[in-house]
Amino acid sequence: xxxxxxxxxxxxxxxxxxxxxxxxxxxxxxxxxxxxxxxxxxxxxxxxxxxxxxxxxxxxxxxxxxxxxxxxxxxxxxxxxxxxxxxxxxxxxxxxxxxxxxxxxxxxxxxxxxxxxxxxxxxxxxxxxxxxxxxxxxxxxxxxxxxxxxxxxxxxxxxxxxxxxxxxxxxxxxxxxxxxxxxxxxxxxxxxxxxxxxxxxxxxxxxxxxxxxxxxxxxxxxxxxxxxxxxxxxxxxxxxxxxxxxxxxxxxxxxxxxxxxxxxxxxxxxxxxxxxxxxxxxxxxxxxxxxxxxxxxxxxxxxxxxxxxxxxxxxxxxxxxxxxxxxxxxxxxxxxxxxxxxxxxxxxxxxxxxxxxxxxxxxxxxxxxxxxxxxxxxxxxxxxxxxxxxxxxxxxxxxxx
Amino acid sequence: xxxxxxxxxxxxxxxxxxxxxxxxxxxxxxxxxxxxxxxxxxxxxxxxxxxxxxxxxxxxxxxxxxxxxxxxxxxxxxxxxxxxxxxxxxxxxxxxxxxxxxxxxxxxxxxxxxxxxxxxxxxxxxxxxxxxxxxxxxxxxxxxxxxxxxxxxxxxxxxxxxxxxxxxxxxxxxxxxxxxxxxxxxxxxxxxxxxxxxxxxxxxxxxxxxxxxxxxxxxxxxxxxxxxxxxxxxxxxxxxxxxxxxxxxxxxxxxxxxxxxxxxxxxxxxxxxxxxxxxxxxxxxxxxxxxxxxxxxxxxxxxxxxxxxxxxxxxxxxxxxxxxxxxxxxxxxxxxxxxxxxxxxxxxxxxxxxxxxxxxxxxxxxxxxxxxxxxxxxxxxxxxxxxxxxxxxxxxxxxxx
Numbered sequence: 001x002x003x004x005x006x007x008x009x010x011x012x013x014x015x016x017x018x019x020x021x022x023x024x025x026x027x028x029x030x031x032x033x034x035x036x037x038x039x040x041x042x043x044x045x046x047x048x049x050x051x052x053x054x055x056x057x058x059x060x061x062x063x064x065x066x067x068x069x070x071x072x073x074x075x076x077x078x079x080x081x082x083x084x085x086x087x088x089x090x091x092x093x094x095x096x097x098x099x100x101x102x103x104x105x106x107x108x109x110x111x112x113x114x115x116x117x118x119x120x121x122x123x124x125x126x127x128x129x130x131x132x133x134x135x136x137x138x139x140x141x142x143x144x145x146x147x148x149x150x151x152x153x154x155x156x157x158x159x160x161x162x163x164x165x166x167x168x169x170x171x172x173x174x175x176x177x178x179x180x181x182x183x184x185x186x187x188x189x190x191x192x193x194x195x196x197x198x199x200x201x202x203x204x205x206x207x208x209x210x211x212x213x214x215x216x217x218x219x220x221x222x223x224x225x226x227x228x229x230x231x232x233x234x235x236x237x238x239x240x241x242x243x244x245x246x247x248x249x250x251x252x253x254x255x256x257x258x259x260x261x262x263x264x265x266x267x268x269x270x271x272x273x274x275x276x277x278x279x280x281x282x283x284x285x286x287x288x289x290x291x292x293x294x295x296x297x298x299x300x301x302x303x304x305x306x307x308x309x310x311x312x313x314x315x316x317x318x319x320x321x322x323x324x325x326x327x328x329x330x331x332x333x334x335x336x337x338x339x340x341x342x343x344x345x346x347x348x349x350x351x352x353x354x355x356x357x358x359x360x361x362x363x364x365x366x367x368x369x370x371x372x373x374x375x376x377x378x379x380x381x382x383x384x385x386x387x388x389x390x391x392x393x394x395x396x397x398x399x400x401x
Numbered sequence: 402x403x404x405x406x407x408x409x410x411x412x413x414x415x416x417x418x419x420x421x422x423x424x425x426x427x428x429x430x431x432x433x434x435x436x437x438x439x440x441x442x443x444x445x446x447x448x449x450x451x452x453x454x455x456x457x458x459x460x461x462x463x464x465x466x467x468x469x470x471x472x473x474x475x476x477x478x479x480x481x482x483x484x485x486x487x488x489x490x491x492x493x494x495x496x497x498x499x500x501x502x503x504x505x506x507x508x509x510x511x512x513x514x515x516x517x518x519x520x521x522x523x524x525x526x527x528x529x530x531x532x533x534x535x536x537x538x539x540x541x542x543x544x545x546x547x548x549x550x551x552x553x554x555x556x557x558x559x560x561x562x563x564x565x566x567x568x569x570x571x572x573x574x575x576x577x578x579x580x581x582x583x584x585x586x587x588x589x590x591x592x593x594x595x596x597x598x599x600x601x602x603x604x605x606x607x608x609x610x611x612x613x614x615x616x617x618x619x620x621x622x623x624x625x626x627x628x629x630x631x632x633x634x635x636x637x638x639x640x641x642x643x644x645x646x647x648x649x650x651x652x653x654x655x656x657x658x659x660x661x662x663x664x665x666x667x668x669x670x671x672x673x674x675x676x677x678x679x680x681x682x683x684x685x686x687x688x689x690x691x692x693x694x695x696x697x698x699x700x701x702x703x704x705x706x707x708x709x710x711x712x713x714x715x716x717x718x719x720x721x722x723x724x725x726x727x728x729x730x731x732x733x734x735x736x737x738x739x740x741x742x743x744x745x746x747x748x749x750x751x752x753x754x755x756x757x758x759x760x761x762x763x764x765x766x767x768x769x770x771x772x773x774x775x776x777x778x779x780x781x782x783x784x785x786x787x788x789x790x791x792x793x794x795x796x797x798x799x800x801x802x
Contacts (some may be wrong), residue, residue: 031597032612051602056768056770085592086592086662087592103662118660141768141770145768162710163772163776164776166612166706169607169608169612170607170609170772172597172600174597190487191488192487192488192506196575201452203487203507203508205506206570208570208571211570212566215563215567218563219436258506259459259519309564332735359736369542369547371450371571372554375564401562401564
């Protein structure tokens with residue numbers, strides 16, 4: 001009996017992986033190790049940032065009102081009251097008609113509300129000629145203008161960029177609460193597969209998928225665990241899947257590309273749990289199986305690396321996001337104009353590889369089984385299921401690899 | 402004597418870092434560890450890919466000419482000659498008027514030149530009714546159609562993506578020649594700086610830059626080495642810079658944001674080598690120093706983390722690319738429409754932070770010293786030096802963070 005049959009839409013498949021994704025637990029890492037990790041809870045500033053009103057330039061702290069109307073021809077003349085050293089306070093306030101030199105980053109003296117850049121003044125003994133008016137707050141960062149103590153500086157679910165790491169540093173977050181990196185078990189099936197280190201004989205192919213899937217998982221922030229090549233044998237497959245499901249947070253099985261093998265993969269998943277999806281209305285990538293063994297999500301990917309990759313992009317990214325709680329999409333897109341007609345079948349979501357040059361997305365036609373189309377393309381254009389194709393000149397969104 | 406003065410253009414600064422960048426040596430890593438590394442030399446396929454002509458579907462191997470005109474109403478009738486198992490050869494050829502069942506990935510039997518999908522046939526004992534015509538080569542990958550033995554599958558200087566890893570696997574490249582990851586020494590200077598673990602007192606700020614710069618370096622594929630916070634003291638600075646220059650492939654010093662401190666950083670670099678650039682016509686990021694100590698590139702970044710970040714994006718990326726030989730830019734851009742006027746000064750390249758929503762890039766105005774503008778923006782729009790600003794509605798390219 002074949003379980004193959006009822007193709008589900010891509011959005012339905014995404015919904016299903018969202019339902020079976022089990023959120024990984026949290027752990028703490030040092031700030032040095034937090035780059036690209038997913039934040040497990042909001043982080044709040046432990047201090048006001050900045051903690052004092054400071055100058056952002058080298059110049060003279062003034063009362064802005066004292067500089068009104070100043071210019072090259074009619075400078076304001078202020079009394080010079082001294083210099084502030086970096087990191088220390090002046091002790092003396094700036095009163096009307098006065099100014100104090102302050103370096104970049106220095107504490108703004110009491111009374112001052114703006115800083116005139118050193119380029120715009122001339123110092124003549126005890127007097128300073130201001131040749132440019134400044135507005136209230138100009139060249140100054142006010143106390144807690146960036147973040148106030150207690151403010152959330154970075155939200156739960158964010159994948160931490162170098163800029164976020166900077167904000168966490170400013171907020172005093174030396175130990176960062178992050179989501180544990182999901183462990184993803186990877187199995188390749190197929191009697192025709194040989195390890196990459198071997199030269200394939202006629203009828204054999206190298207196990208490319210273990211590497212493609214593992215490096216995709218790694219790039220997305222998961223930990224790939226390779227379970228190797230499993231022959232198309234029910235007992236071997238059963239034992240590999242149950243071992244992987246027990247040790248990992250999710251399992252990705254690639255291969256089983258012929259109908260018989262797919263059915264075997266589905267049957268083994270069904271024995272140990274349930275099959276939720278057996279076939280997706282996506283091209284390439286139709287022979288995809290979504291299920292679970294116990295509570296561990298298990299997905300059967302197509303055997304062709306190029307097809308498997310589309311399923312990684314379109315479906316598995318959502319599974320991983322469900323496991324880590326990542327809120328913002330990690331997907332980068334760009335707008336382009338389609339350079340050629342793209343035919344498509346209604347009822348099927350097509351992912352067409354394109355190469356983008358100067359804003360023109362040109363389809364990289366070629367059989368979906370070819371690896372070279374994967375490396376020659378910039379990304380894919382999604383043709384929605386309700387479309388019969390896209391015409392030359394259509395503005396499209398390119399999902400960047 | 403001030404060394405500050407002659408602002409150079411961004412393109413000139415990029416040219417200078419290109420000149421002083423010393424290309425790192427090569428090393429070998431296993432394919433499992435090669436993700437995101439820079440390929441040190443072209444990799445060639447050690448075999449033909451595929452190594453045999455194979456079916457990409459489950460179906461019947463035929464001579465395409467035998468199916469001409471086949472349809473639902475008038476099927477072609479072919480003689481069934483048996484089944485091929487995965488990974489093995491049939492031994493029997495397909496002669497005119499015959500067909501042989503072949504699974505996805507199976508070897509195409511001699512004589513056949515196309516495969517009819519199983520969905521489009523009906524098998525009746527020894528006869529197979531073909532209800533759809535196939536073209537020559539349809540549903541087949543021919544011998545070495547993807548890559549021929551000896552073809553370059555991946556070029557020197559490429560940053561390896563998961564798709565590239567797949568192609569290297571197919572090419573039998575289990576040990577990958579890559580460029581050594583550059584070691585980047587990171588120094589923060591400033592009497593006002595305190596470690597992130599401390600709560601800053603009035604006048605003090607946390608050393609945010611060490612973390613921002615280190616995580617940027619890490620994200621770009623370098624190895625950050627932190628040399629900590631150095632007081633604004635000439636001897637301390639001299640000793641830190643010479644130690645870092647000796648141990649690392651390049652050194653990034655941040656801080657020295659006041660004119661006096663900048664001059665001191667420049668003077669110390671000058672003593673141990675030469676200062677090539679002291680001030681760039683870029684906003685934010687003007688107070689940037691480019692030089693070298695011995696043969697080690699040393700760059701002085703602005704003290705404000707938000708300004709320093711723009712210099713990392715606009716200048717340091719090029720330094721790192723020069724050190725690794727990366728050929729393709731790692732920079733992601735998107736097209737958008739400017740949602741507000743952006744004023745700019747002629748003669749200065751402005752990097753304006755923008756938040757992009759629905760294709761509209763809205764400037765995130767706010768003082769350049771604020772960290773919150775860095776995390777609230779999607780990227781930056783470059784306003785060229787010869788422009789006085791950009792108007793609402795202008796199509797712009799957003800450099801994504």
